[in-house]
Amino acid sequence: MLPRVSATVAIPKPDLQQVFDNLRGSRLRLIGPTVVDGAIALGEIERTEQLPIGWSDEQQPGRYRAKHGAEKTYFAFNVGPHSWRRFLHPPRLTLFSAKANGKMTIEHDGEEPPRYAFIGVRACDLQAIAVQDRVLMNGSYRDPQYVARRSNAFILAVNCTKASSTCFCTSMQSGPRVTGAFDLAATELPDVFVLDVGSEAGSQVLEGTSWAPANAFDVGRATEAVQKAERQITREVRTDHLGSLLFEHLESPLWKEVSGRCLGCGNCTMVCPTCFCTTVVDTIDLSGRSERIRVWDSCYTTDFSHVHGGNIRPSLRARYRQWVTHKFAAWREQFGVSGCVGCGRCITWCPVGIDITEVLKAFRSTGVK
Amino acid sequence: MTSTALETVPATLRDPMLPRAAVIDAIKQETHDVGTFTLRLDEEPEPYAFRPGQFNMLYLPGFGEAAISISSDAEERDTIKHSIRFVGTVTMGLSRLRAGTEIGIRGPYGTAWPIEQARGRDLVLVGGGIGLAPLRPVIHHVLRHRDDFRKVTLLYGARSPGDLLYAESFEAWKQAGIDVHVTVDRSEDSWKGVVGVVPLLFYRIRIEPKETVIFTCGPEVMMHFVAYEALARRVPKESVWLSLERNMKCAIGVCGHCQYGPLFVCRDGPVISFARMEPYFNREEY
Numbered sequence: 001m002l003p004r005v006s007a008t009v010a011i012p013k014p015d016l017q018q019v020f021d022n023l024r025g026s027r028l029r030l031i032g033p034t035v036v037d038g039a040i041a042l043g044e045i046e047r048t049e050q051l052p053i054g055w056s057d058e059q060q061p062g063r064y065r066a067k068h069g070a071e072k073t074y075f076a077f078n079v080g081p082h083s084w085r086r087f088l089h090p091p092r093l094t095l096f097s098a099k100a101n102g103k104m105t106i107e108h109d110g111e112e113p114p115r116y117a118f119i120g121v122r123a124c125d126l127q128a129i130a131v132q133d134r135v136l137m138n139g140s141y142r143d144p145q146y147v148a149r150r151s152n153a154f155i156l157a158v159n160c161t162k163a164s165s166t167c168f169c170t171s172m173q174s175g176p177r178v179t180g181a182f183d184l185a186a187t188e189l190p191d192v193f194v195l196d197v198g199s200e201a202g203s204q205v206l207e208g209t210s211w212a213p214a215n216a217f218d219v220g221r222a223t224e225a226v227q228k229a230e231r232q233i234t235r236e237v238r239t240d241h242l243g244s245l246l247f248e249h250l251e252s253p254l255w256k257e258v259s260g261r262c263l264g265c266g267n268c269t270m271v272c273p274t275c276f277c278t279t280v281v282d283t284i285d286l287s288g289r290s291e292r293i294r295v296w297d298s299c300y301t302t303d304f305s306h307v308h309g310g311n312i313r314p315s316l317r318a319r320y321r322q323w324v325t326h327k328f329a330a331w332r333e334q335f336g337v338s339g340c341v342g343c344g345r346c347i348t349w350c351p352v353g354i355d356i357t358e359v360l361k362a363f364r365s366t367g368v369k
Numbered sequence: 370m371t372s373t374a375l376e377t378v379p380a381t382l383r384d385p386m387l388p389r390a391a392v393i394d395a396i397k398q399e400t401h402d403v404g405t406f407t408l409r410l411d412e413e414p415e416p417y418a419f420r421p422g423q424f425n426m427l428y429l430p431g432f433g434e435a436a437i438s439i440s441s442d443a444e445e446r447d448t449i450k451h452s453i454r455f456v457g458t459v460t461m462g463l464s465r466l467r468a469g470t471e472i473g474i475r476g477p478y479g480t481a482w483p484i485e486q487a488r489g490r491d492l493v494l495v496g497g498g499i500g501l502a503p504l505r506p507v508i509h510h511v512l513r514h515r516d517d518f519r520k521v522t523l524l525y526g527a528r529s530p531g532d533l534l535y536a537e538s539f540e541a542w543k544q545a546g547i548d549v550h551v552t553v554d555r556s557e558d559s560w561k562g563v564v565g566v567v568p569l570l571f572y573r574i575r576i577e578p579k580e581t582v583i584f585t586c587g588p589e590v591m592m593h594f595v596a597y598e599a600l601a602r603r604v605p606k607e608s609v610w611l612s613l614e615r616n617m618k619c620a621i622g623v624c625g626h627c628q629y630g631p632l633f634v635c636r637d638g639p640v641i642s643f644a645r646m647e648p649y650f651n652r653e654e655y
Binding site: 095096098099100102103104106108135136139140141142143144247250251276277278279280282283284288290292294297299304305306307308309312313314315317318321322325326329330333334 | 385386387388389428432433434457469470472473614615616619622623624626630636648649652653654655
């Protein structure tokens with residue numbers, strides 16, 4: 001007997017391993033948070049012990065520290081440097097290989113895209129996946145690799161029960177409570193996981209666990225835990241007319257002021273869960289076989305806007321403006337949603353701690369609106 | 370003819386980044402740094418058709434891809450022509466090829482010139498340098514359907530007389546009823562024509578603003594002043610059409626490179642009305 005879709009159930013925390021085993025039994029590769037090089041990153045896992053049990057994190061503009069404590073928590077941290085686009089829209093992907101000696105032969109590697117189960121997708125990141133769906137799956141062209149990876153992915157979402165100082169999901173209406181499409185959404189309590197069942201597949205992976213309908217006490221505690229996270233969020237972005245505000249201030253001196261601190265490293269674009277820009281690298285070996293490899297790109301590189309005769313955006317001011325106006329203004333026109341989900345990664349991982357919420361506030365206060 | 374693996378892939382799953390093979394039928398040197406490539410495509414996987422103003426991604430293994438506008442007659446189906454300026458890695462690589470060689474091609478991509486809007490009205494084409502290449506299919510169209518339009522004018526300029534593209538055709542275009550005005554930035558002894566930047570050619574023609582449609586392609590600063598001259602003559606912004614250029618890697622609106630304000634130039638352009646583009650156009654480093 002399995003729970004119905006949209007039911008709320010509770011499982012003892014150790015039963016999460018049974019869920020993992022069931023997912024692996026369906027030949028899915030589990031990707032989840034795990035401690036790597038002192039940060040909570042995303043990697044391939046098989047057992048719950050590989051989760052950052054007892055780990056938490058501390059995030060501030062330009063600062064990230066993972067800390068180990070005594071409590072046996074599984075998900076008591078916020079988003080780290082990695083996001084799920086690493087797996088749905090990989091940083092490096094061979095498109096095809098070609099051989100040319102007068103005649104041209106194109107070989108398309110027909111390898112099956114991996115099938116994943118994502119463990120611990122936070123509300124902001126679930127929203128980010130929905131944003132990338134619009135870019136790579138629901139547009140006039142579909143990226144076949146993305147479509148395959150995305151449609152096969154199992155999503156075990158996790159509600160945040162704490163917030164970092166850099167979080168602003170409430171402003172971007174993406175969290176901290178998980179909404180949108182998931183298979184299971186978990187809220188971690190000291191003794192149990194309270195699970196919302198979002199799909200048939202989400203129900204099936206509870207096979208063999210000692211699940212029980214969640215009682216009112218558990219549901220109440222779970223709600224309270226998420227509300228606690230919500231109360232911890234201090235950063236704020238006013239989103240009304242934000243796009244037109246930025247487009248009307250393309251020549252504002254603020255761009256120069258802020259970019260004066262920017263190093264142009266592109267970290268914000270690499271950690272951003274919605275950034276999708278790629279470029280293509282061509283290689284050739286001595287046999288004359290060449291490959292086209294798609295790699296993540298960043299609008300902070302000088303090469304990004306290169307046309308014959310030079311770069312469109314040689315100054316850092318212009319490149320910083322490009323990123324911000326794309327994320328908060330152009331994106332809405334292009335895809336009907338904001339390009340920002342309020343995860344706060346760009347604030348945490350900016351080496352000089354540029355805080356996008358402060359930047360947008362500055363535009364708001366100089367703006368006429 | 371080629372042993373591509375494409376045929377085995379169902380059309381619905383075909384990767385839009387995969388090129389198909391095309392044979393270079395002929396290469397014609399136009400100027401010292403521009404050559405026109407005539408390409409022949411297999412009927413498979415599907416016959417090729419394009420609309421004037423669109424472009425293709427041309428692929429040279431090991432070098433990469435370049436976005437190149439199509440210069441041939443859209444009603445001529447068996448071959449397509451690309452006038453290519455040899456300035457970048459890929460185009461320099463292409464410049465070293467000979468007829469008979471195969472290259473990769475994907476396309477056509479992007480928006481087309483709104484020829485319908487010009488039907489029954491005056492059409493002014495304004496080109497600068499290699500910017501005449503994407504206007505060439507419009508000229509082909511006009512030559513086939515001259516009676517569909519009232520006055521047709523071409524304003525064209527290049528840096529020097531030697532940089533003028535398709536110069537040997539100007540006389541034939543005049544004969545066919547196109548009012549051709551040509552200028553160069555820098556003169557040479559043999560040059561008997563006009564000297565000056567392209568937008569100044571507007572002072573040599575008379576425009577009926579409500580009945581005129583303008584298509585322009587050239588350097589951004591030139592198009593900026595073309596729009597300026599057009600608007601000064603009260604041509605509506607909606608009747609001025611630009612063909613933009615940006616870095617392009619995917620041509621299908623997913624790589625992000627060609628963004629210009631809210632536009633993906635590859636998808637929402639290259640041809641776009643000045644009315645749509647004005648808030649973002651020719652802003653410093655945008």
